[in-house]
Amino acid sequence: EIVLTQSPGTLSLSPGERATLSCRASQSVSSSHLTWYQQKPGQAPRLLIYGASSRATGTPDRFSGTGSGTDFTLTISGLEPEDVAVYYCQQYSSLPLTFGGGTKVEIK
Amino acid sequence: QVQLQESGPGLVKPSETLSLTCTVSAGSINSYYWNWVRQPPGKGLEWIGYVHHSGSANYNPSLKSRVTMSVDTPKNRFSLNLRSVTTADTAVYYCAKWHESWNAYDCWGQGILVTVSS
Numbered sequence: 655e656i657v658l659t660q661s662p663g664t665l666s667l668s669p670g671e672r673a674t675l676s677c678r679a680s681q682s683v684s685s686s687h688l689t690w691y692q693q694k695p696g697q698a699p700r701l702l703i704y705g706a707s708s709r710a711t712g713t714p715d716r717f718s719g720t721g722s723g724t725d726f727t728l729t730i731s732g733l734e735p736e737d738v739a740v741y742y743c744q745q746y747s748s749l750p751l752t753f754g755g756g757t758k759v760e761i762k
Numbered sequence: 763q764v765q766l767q768e769s770g771p772g773l774v775k776p777s778e779t780l781s782l783t784c785t786v787s788a789g790s791i792n793s794y795y796w797n798w799v800r801q802p803p804g805k806g807l808e809w810i811g812y813v814h815h816s817g818s819a820n821y822n823p824s825l826k827s828r829v830t831m832s833v834d835t836p837k838n839r840f841s842l843n844l845r846s847v848t849t850a851d852t853a854v855y856y857c858a859k860w861h862e863s864w865n866a867y868d869c870w871g872q873g874i875l876v877t878v879s880s
Binding site: 655686687689690691697698699700701703705708710742744746749750751753754755756 | 771806807808809820822823824856861864865866867868870871873
């Protein structure tokens with residue numbers, strides 16, 4: 655099973671600041687099989703980034719994904735109040751499909 | 763745009779079977795892989811498994827001995843059965859549609875909280 659480790663656990667930033675979220679895999683993950691979701695309180699997760707770097711429909715361009723192999727990053731270039739959420743990475747390179755533990759993004 | 767809606771009992775007794783249904787609307791179940799994902803209160807996401815419209819299925823090894831998924835094509839819905847539940851199975855259960863080209867879930871149900879308690 656591929657274990658995804660996300661860091662930091664919580665990120666507290668001011669509006670307009672840059673947020674950098676990390677997702678590290680226990681073994682290599684194909685970039686086409688790495689996905690990011692956003693989950694706001696009380697809501698289901700929402701697809702944000704697929705294929706490591708492709709924005710889903712409706713994802714603002716302040717969100718970007720990069721990475722390959724075992725290290726992937728989600729960047730929010732200028733934090734907005736509506737970005738308060740937990741962000742999860744997910745891999746499908748091999749079954750079982752697994753999720754990272756999540757990074758909670760807060761506004762200072 | 764496909765919409766998903768989970769339904770089922772919100773309370774299940776320990777050792778009994780948790781049974782949920784996900785109804786697909788604004789689209790046909792005769793495509794795609796249909797998944798179940800759960801989230802214990804305050805915790806992260808766990809993949810339970812998927813069922814294909816053909817009826818083939820694949821489950822998380824951690825739950826495989828207790829899980830069965832099926833598709834009801836005429837009613838455009840799919841189901842999850844989880845046997846011999848314990849309090850550790852208390853979670854919000856989501857159904858989700860898998861987008862094969864994107865290798866991602868592009869559509870989720872709103873989720874249903876199932877509590878295991880006597």
